[in-house]
Amino acid sequence: MTSTESAEHPAIDLMRAHRSIRTFTDEPVSPEAIEAAVRAGQAAATSSSVQAYCCIRVSNPAHRDKLAELAGPQEKVAIAPEFFVICGDARRHRIACEMAGGAYDQKLEGFMISVIDAALFAQNLVLAFEAMGLGTCYIGGLRNDVGRVIEVLGLPSGVYPVFGLCVGTPAESPTLRPRFPLESVLFDGAYPDDSTIEAQLKAYDTSYREYLRQRGAPEQAVNGSWSGAMASKLGRVARPALAGVYRAQGAVLD
Ligand SMILES: Cc1cc2nc3c(=O)[nH]c(=O)nc-3n(C[C@H](O)[C@H](O)[C@H](O)COP(=O)(O)O)c2cc1C
Structure with missing residues (x-):
């Protein structure tokens, strides 16, 4: 360098x-x-x-x-x-x-x-x-x-x-909210296979839980995981009316 x-x-x-x-x-x-x-x-x-x-x-x-x-x-x-x-x-x-x-x-x-x-x-x-x-x-x-x-x-x-x-x-x-470790974001030439992503997610879930504990988050959140939070957030369609509103506002979305 x-x-x-x-x-x-x-x-x-x-x-x-x-x-x-x-x-x-x-x-x-x-x-x-x-x-x-x-x-x-x-x-x-x-x-x-x-x-x-x-x-x-x-x-x-x-x-x-x-x-x-x-x-x-x-x-x-x-x-x-x-x-x-x-x-x-x-x-x-x-x-x-x-x-x-x-x-x-x-x-x-x-x-x-x-x-x-x-x-x-x-x-x-x-x-x-x-x-x-x-x-x-x-x-x-x-x-x-x-x-x-x-x-x-x-x-x-x-x-x-x-x-x-x-x-x-x-x-x-x-306190700072922890991000993924570098190797979960910076890939060298190719996207990793799913088993690598899964192992990285498990490790991140553990460190995120520790962050929540330190922040004094409610027990329910601390016992959960980042992946679990994603499952509840992303497991249902968010803001389904959005496309219609943006279209009505003049956007062409396809
Ligand atoms: C596009 C976008 C929308 C967000 N919307 C909200 C929001 O409506 N209310 C809120 O309290 N935080 C909101 N946030 C903040 C995120 O929750 C926050 O950036 C994330 O949890 C990471 O924490 P940090 O910014 O403290 O590092 C938003 C962040 C982004 C980038």
């Missing part, structure tokens, strides 16, 4: 120190911090420079309350110092195509690009906030009823809420 490839770097330390923050102090987030984070978000790579996202800052308390209810309820959506809804944005593309005398004609790829771009923007945004000492929590719960989210925010066709983001000064310091 050369000096320019050093594996030790404050940016890497920052990324590896990430944990979601769900309780915040009342301290406001400055407009300068928001601007700096959004600019950092915009610096993320974007497919062919399409920049297929937008970010809606929600400060209307009634809208916050409604979104908090739709997301779960999740009270933090109502009371976090800042809350953003990150959206895939194909509307700007439609307008650009029309301005240039063409017509927007995208299928699933157009929707995927907008979701991928929105996620890349959001993760840069998160890292920038974290670099400023702030805490964040993504809110996928908005997709419980994304149609109502669209209504609350009055979003036009072509703008697809992907998730929300709570931001503020942390009022808690949770």
Whole structure:
């Protein structure tokens, strides 16, 4: 490894120190911090420079309350110092195509690009906030009823809420949630056979249980496993109405 490839770097330390923050102090987030984070978000790579996202800052308390209810309820959506809804944005593309005398004609790829771009923007945004000492929590719960989210925010066709983001000064310091070991993610040339995956999962279940025990999780959770949690989460169709709502909002999903 050369000096320019050093594996030790404050940016890497920052990324590896990430944990979601769900309780915040009342301290406001400055407009300068928001601007700096959004600019950092915009610096993320974007497919062919399409920049297929937008970010809606929600400060209307009634809208916050409604979104908090739709997301779960999740009270933090109502009371976090800042809350953003990150959206895939194909509307700007439609307008650009029309301005240039063409017509927007995208299928699933157009929707995927907008979701991928929105996620890349959001993760840069998160890292920038974290670099400023702030805490964040993504809110996928908005997709419980994304149609109502669209209504609350009055979003036009072509703008697809992907998730929300709570931001503020942390009022808690949770332990890091363990990730898979490196060898479960970084494969050399080929995907391993199922027996290897199974052995890795068994080992991860054991270490995840230990994490839950240390975190003081309820006995029921500690006695379970990560695989068990996946079985209950992924064993039933989640948010079955989603495709219909995104289609109604202008997305072509096939
Ligand atoms: C797209 C996405 C949606 C999420 N939605 C929620 C949510 O609705 N509520 C919540 O409390 N946490 C949510 N999270 C946070 C995850 O639960 C958290 O990232 C995960 O458990 C790992 O923990 P860590 O971020 O502390 O490392 C979401 C995370 C992502 C990436």
